[in-house]
Amino acid sequence: MYGFITIRVILKTRRGDNHMGKKKKLAFHWKILIGMVLGIGWGLLAVSYGWTQFTDFYIKPWGTIFINLLKLIAVPLIIVSLISGVSNLTDVSKLSKIGFKTIGLYILTTVIAITIGLIIVNITRPGKVFPEDKAQEFEQKFSDNVKEKKSQALSLKETSPLKPLVDIVPSNIFNSMTDNTKMLQVIFFAILFGIGMVMLPEKKVKPVKKLIDGLNEVVLKMIDIIMQMAPLGVFALLAALIVDVAGENPKDTLSLFAALGLYAVTVVLGLLVMIFVIYPIFITLFTKVKYGKFMKAVSPVQLLAFSTSSSAATLPFTMETAEEKLGISKEVSSFVLPLGATINMDGTSLYQAVAAVFLAQVYGMDLTLGQQLTIIVTATLASIGSAAVPGAGMVMLVIVLTAVGIPTEGIALIFAVDRPLDMLRTAVNVTGDTTITSIIATGEKQIDLKIAHS
Numbered sequence: 001m002y003g004f005i006t007i008r009v010i011l012k013t014r015r016g017d018n019h020m021g022k023k024k025k026l027a028f029h030w031k032i033l034i035g036m037v038l039g040i041g042w043g044l045l046a047v048s049y050g051w052t053q054f055t056d057f058y059i060k061p062w063g064t065i066f067i068n069l070l071k072l073i074a075v076p077l078i079i080v081s082l083i084s085g086v087s088n089l090t091d092v093s094k095l096s097k098i099g100f101k102t103i104g105l106y107i108l109t110t111v112i113a114i115t116i117g118l119i120i121v122n123i124t125r126p127g128k129v130f131p132e133d134k135a136q137e138f139e140q141k142f143s144d145n146v147k148e149k150k151s152q153a154l155s156l157k158e159t160s161p162l163k164p165l166v167d168i169v170p171s172n173i174f175n176s177m178t179d180n181t182k183m184l185q186v187i188f189f190a191i192l193f194g195i196g197m198v199m200l201p202e203k204k205v206k207p208v209k210k211l212i213d214g215l216n217e218v219v220l221k222m223i224d225i226i227m228q229m230a231p232l233g234v235f236a237l238l239a240a241l242i243v244d245v246a247g248e249n250p251k252d253t254l255s256l257f258a259a260l261g262l263y264a265v266t267v268v269l270g271l272l273v274m275i276f277v278i279y280p281i282f283i284t285l286f287t288k289v290k291y292g293k294f295m296k297a298v299s300p301v302q303l304l305a306f307s308t309s310s311s312a313a314t315l316p317f318t319m320e321t322a323e324e325k326l327g328i329s330k331e332v333s334s335f336v337l338p339l340g341a342t343i344n345m346d347g348t349s350l351y352q353a354v355a356a357v358f359l360a361q362v363y364g365m366d367l368t369l370g371q372q373l374t375i376i377v378t379a380t381l382a383s384i385g386s387a388a389v390p391g392a393g394m395v396m397l398v399i400v401l402t403a404v405g406i407p408t409e410g411i412a413l414i415f416a417v418d419r420p421l422d423m424l425r426t427a428v429n430v431t432g433d434t435t436i437t438s439i440i441a442t443g444e445k446q447i448d449l450k451i452a453h454s
Helices: 002-021 028-049 052-087 092-124 132-141 143-157 163-168 180-199 202-227 230-246 250-259 261-286 291-308 311-324 330-343 346-362 369-385 392-403 408-443
Strands: none
Touching (some): 052 180, 052 230, 052 291, 052 330, 092 261, 092 330, 092 369, 092 408, 180 202, 180 330, 230 408, 261 408, 291 311, 311 330, 311 408, 346 369, 346 392, 346 408
């Protein structure tokens, strides 16, 4: 008997030792970082040793699959999470209160971002050191891209000023759900559906509520499955990007980047001011969350946004992080974050302001204070209407340039560095979304500080 007990104790002890001896799982942000480093390394090797075709055929598709998976889950997530969040409100007036606060704060941070961009670009004046021969070279090299963006911008410009408002209301919700650039229409439908549930007696909507809550759990589990592929997706995306940017003549590409160096530094400096100055001020003044803890929580989201260049594609992970790492209630995150991914583009609007003044300097134009104020207004409105997908900011930039009379052909000059800067400004966009969501959650007492500080 005693021998049997002794054996059981030894076995338990060994199991405990084995359990204690297990290594901790590698944190998700480290996996993303490793994927990024390996992707960049592979891309450089592929360019050096002529592996570009292999990368395009066998590496790049995995990045495309990952992006498609994120886009696949974005619309279902918005629908079920928004309906669930709105239907949990007991009073519709509370929704309008949160909505006005959210939109007001998003517009405020956008205006601040644009103003910072204008201040920095007027100090550094990158367009004054840009060589004229390089300007002509860029215009020839990217002439086809310029025509495409101009035609897209022209179709947007030749519409009623109320067109963005009209576009919010879908004529067919199923068509809207098949196009990731129509997120606002999906959000409108989900909010309207949720309001309808709130206004009906609870007894009648109880089965629908159970169904939505169940679907929400399934969608969240799908996100967990998809995110397992994130390090591989990030690796493939960055490897393909390096190959695409370098092209057939890496030395020529490097010279193009060097010519745009000061412009790129100006944009990056403005984006860093937003992340390390403006957002910390907002978090410190309007929440009880420590900014160090906040940054630690959102850093994986920033890395994913950097890799995908899409706020919409990153949205599922942004919402999961806000709820699980920052303690923000589903009621707030499911409303504020999808709205932010669509209308809040701090990084994009800052870049548009810098790009507009940079191109004006290249063409020898001195913009007046009135013209720079026009840039603030136009870039704010353009960022609200900008789709949360890669490259959409370039289309909106054409509208900003037209508003102040800068030749739109000039966007050819910044195409060479647009993708890396697009990745950076997307990281800023999602940081701004999460900052405002934290502020709204704090104001509505819908944040668990124990989770945020753990």
